[in-house]
Amino acid sequence: xxxxxxxxxxxxxxxxxxxxxxxxxxxxxxxxxxxxxxxxxxxxxxxxxxxxxxxxxxxxxxxxxxxxxxxxxxxxxxxxxxxxxxxxxxxxxxxxxxxxxxxxxxxxxxxxxxxxxxxxxxxxxxxxxxxxxxxxxxxxxxxxxxxxxxxxxxxxxxxxxxxxxxxxxxxxxxxxxxxxxxxxxxxxxxxxxxxxxxxxxxxxxxxxxxxxxxxxxxxxxxxxxxxxxxxxxxxxxxxxxxxxxxxxxxxxxxxxxxxxxxxxxxxxxxxxxxxxxxxxxxxxxxxxxxxxxxxxxxxxxxxxxxxxxxxxxxxxxxxxxxxxxxxxxxxxxxxxxxxxxxxxxxxxxxxxxxxxxxxxxxxxxxxxxxxxxxxxxxxxxxxxxxxxxxxxxxxxxxxxxxxxxxxxxxxxxxxxxxxxxxxxxxxxxxxxxxxxxxxxxxxxxxxxxxxxxxxxxxx
Numbered sequence: 001x002x003x004x005x006x007x008x009x010x011x012x013x014x015x016x017x018x019x020x021x022x023x024x025x026x027x028x029x030x031x032x033x034x035x036x037x038x039x040x041x042x043x044x045x046x047x048x049x050x051x052x053x054x055x056x057x058x059x060x061x062x063x064x065x066x067x068x069x070x071x072x073x074x075x076x077x078x079x080x081x082x083x084x085x086x087x088x089x090x091x092x093x094x095x096x097x098x099x100x101x102x103x104x105x106x107x108x109x110x111x112x113x114x115x116x117x118x119x120x121x122x123x124x125x126x127x128x129x130x131x132x133x134x135x136x137x138x139x140x141x142x143x144x145x146x147x148x149x150x151x152x153x154x155x156x157x158x159x160x161x162x163x164x165x166x167x168x169x170x171x172x173x174x175x176x177x178x179x180x181x182x183x184x185x186x187x188x189x190x191x192x193x194x195x196x197x198x199x200x201x202x203x204x205x206x207x208x209x210x211x212x213x214x215x216x217x218x219x220x221x222x223x224x225x226x227x228x229x230x231x232x233x234x235x236x237x238x239x240x241x242x243x244x245x246x247x248x249x250x251x252x253x254x255x256x257x258x259x260x261x262x263x264x265x266x267x268x269x270x271x272x273x274x275x276x277x278x279x280x281x282x283x284x285x286x287x288x289x290x291x292x293x294x295x296x297x298x299x300x301x302x303x304x305x306x307x308x309x310x311x312x313x314x315x316x317x318x319x320x321x322x323x324x325x326x327x328x329x330x331x332x333x334x335x336x337x338x339x340x341x342x343x344x345x346x347x348x349x350x351x352x353x354x355x356x357x358x359x360x361x362x363x364x365x366x367x368x369x370x371x372x373x374x375x376x377x378x379x380x381x382x383x384x385x386x387x388x389x390x391x392x393x394x395x396x397x398x399x400x401x402x403x404x405x406x407x408x409x410x411x412x413x414x415x416x417x418x419x420x421x422x423x424x425x426x427x428x429x430x431x432x433x434x435x436x437x438x439x440x441x442x443x444x445x446x447x448x449x450x451x452x453x454x455x456x457x458x459x
Contacts, residue, residue: 022036185241
């Protein structure tokens with residue numbers, strides 16, 4: 001048998017172990033892993049000596065071409081490809097008219113999904129969608145099953161902001177999501193607490209970014225998480241907590257994971273790589289919601305990642321221009337931070353190099369766990385028969401992050417000037433080289449929309 005590509009000489013990393021071996025690729029699929037001496041002939045042989053062979057990163061939490069992010073699918077997914085991300089899950093916002101840049105009270109989730117699939121025609125990597133419920137319209141309940149049938153098998157709700165939902169309506173939605181066996185995602189902060197504290201800081205003119213964390217405290221995150229996860233458990237609905245930032249919220253989620261199946265959660269690279277001191281050094285650029293927390297919170301998040309009560313690390317990628325971020329008062333800034341391009345190297349440096357976590361850990365939290373959590377059986381793995389989404393990663397190459405090299409539309413980075421050890425050398429999607437040495441090698445449109453399965457959390 002002659003195959004398309006052999007990747008040989010590297011260390012293959014699975015969720016359980018590392019082995020020295022060769023990966024064989026044919027027709028976009030992994031067709032074998034084994035000893036170099038038993039490998040078939042190939043049209044192309046790639047030397048991965050002294051490098052890691054990882055599954056492509058699956059980022060289940062990105063914002064591209066939507067309500068809060070200026071990246072197009074082309075620019076955002078190019079950043080992902082350079083950073084080793086081969087699949088992402090973006091958001092389709094109910095009622096958000098992307099072209100008019102405004103809310104439409106008559107807009108439906110189905111229409112939002114249609115728009116995002118159309119815009120995703122320019123994606124470089126494969127992508128799925130979460131439906132985002134933004135208003136208390138009972139008509140949305142009738143949309144859930146048809147969307148699940150289209151492969152949109154998760155739905156996000158907020159407890160904060162002008163599009164936050166009340167507990168009463170959330171409870172209704174959770175009952176309906178349970179009937180579809182889909183996943184409920186939650187951004188949890190208590191809106192009344194955050195609004196009152198923000199008003200106090202504005203009244204006392206505490207606009208310096210150092211004051212920002214006190215406007216959205218850890219207990220506000222934990223309070224809302226407690227309510228949301230309790231309702232999900234009562235409904236028997238799969239619950240996924242996005243961007244967990246702190247010890248208080250992580251402890252809540254850990255406590256509700258006694259059943260071992262219905263409650264899962266993520267943190268983000270920036271919450272384990274940075275702390276609130278970044279507001280002193282970088283001003284409003286790192287203003288995200290919830291905020292960066294304390295150094296103790298960082299270390300506690302790592303402990304929860306180690307015991308798997310937090311099982312995924314995402315980016316929550318949001319792209320805006322520096323002009324929208326770098327403003328006098330923190331409440332005038334645009335929330336969010338772009339990080340698709342550097343998330344894998346930064347987490348590798350923080351977790352593996354500095355704290356001794358294993359390479360299989362890195363694969364679990366960035367590849368296999370997000371794929372399994374969100375119904376992507378062909379992704380996040382190097383198992384034969386699955387998509388040949390592969391990252392060749394040099395764990396010893398040192399580089400300094402430079403925002404001038406951003407593929408994203410964002411012209412700044414919260415990691416700008418940071419030197420890390422570990423860099424993506426090559427990224428393959430379905431057997432095709434899509435990025436090499438920091439350059440994208442395919443045209444926009446190579447990526448495809450993924451219809452996701454309803455995930456089985458009992459396995």
